[in-house]
Amino acid sequence: MDGGGVEGSTTAAWMERHQQMYERATRHPFTVSIRDGTIDLSAFKRWLSQDYLFVREFVAFVASVLLKCCKQEDNSDMETILGGVASLSDELSWFKNEAARWGVDLASISPLESNLEYHRFLQSFNEPEISYAVAITTFWAIETVYQDSFGFCIEEGNKTPPELLGTCQRWGSADFKLYCQSLQRIADRILANAPADTVKSAEEAFIRVLELEIGFWEMSSSRS
Numbered sequence: 151m152d153g154g155g156v157e158g159s160t161t162a163a164w165m166e167r168h169q170q171m172y173e174r175a176t177r178h179p180f181t182v183s184i185r186d187g188t189i190d191l192s193a194f195k196r197w198l199s200q201d202y203l204f205v206r207e208f209v210a211f212v213a214s215v216l217l218k219c220c221k222q223e224d225n226s227d228m229e230t231i232l233g234g235v236a237s238l239s240d241e242l243s244w245f246k247n248e249a250a251r252w253g254v255d256l257a258s259i260s261p262l263e264s265n266l267e268y269h270r271f272l273q274s275f276n277e278p279e280i281s282y283a284v285a286i287t288t289f290w291a292i293e294t295v296y297q298d299s300f301g302f303c304i305e306e307g308n309k310t311p312p313e314l315l316g317t318c319q320r321w322g323s324a325d326f327k328l329y330c331q332s333l334q335r336i337a338d339r340i341l342a343n344a345p346a347d348t349v350k351s352a353e354e355a356f357i358r359v360l361e362l363e364i365g366f367w368e369m370s371s372s373r374s
């Protein structure tokens with residue numbers, strides 16, 4: 151290995167193997183239209199309100215990852231995951247503020263089908279049979295899709311409207327990238343010591359996250 155980097159790691163290999171799908175998730179027309187400045191604001195508001203509901207569900211998911219972590223003999227990843235739980239508190243406040251700014255009433259929103267599908271996937275991690283390896287990989291993948299998608303919106307050459315920069319910074323910032331990289335290192339370390347069938351399940355979960363993320367952007371763009 152390369153002393154803590156991610157090149158040559160299991161997760162890096164998957165990103166290459168499933169590159170096409172990874173790009174469909176991280177260069178989706180929805181986020182690319184944010185970067186181009188051609189975003190339809192009603193789609194943005196739909197995303198905002200649906201993602202608020204997603205994040206409420208995500209809190210319980212990250213708590214389930216934390217619980218699995220705490221049950222490990224070596225629970226040295228605890229602080230990183232706990233930091234993730236803590237930052238979700240700030241994130242929920244951010245959604246409420248942002249919704250108020252856009253005139254979106256969060257109290258009257260219900261989850262659309264693709265969001266519900268994602269909720270069901272997240273809820274499946276409550277089962278104690280699902281391993282920490284699969285859970286931490288899934289956690290890393292979910293965060294990374296947003297990091298990469300919104301990071302692209304603030305990279306050089308963007309025409310992102312100023313009123314959307316705050317959103318893009320939330321997930322596109324250098325700090326969030328570092329956080330995703332620490333999750334990736336944890337996942338790779340756990341996967342390196344996991345049995346082959348567990349590694350296989352983790353790869354399947356990675357692919358499932360990409361599918362669900364694509365579905366989420368589609369839902370935000372249209373109304374599926």
Ligand SMILES: Cc1ncc(CO)c(N)n1
Nearest residue numbers: 201204205292293296366
């Ligand atoms: C759908 C979705 N995926 C990933 C993230 C990142 O936390 C999010 N907020 N929403």
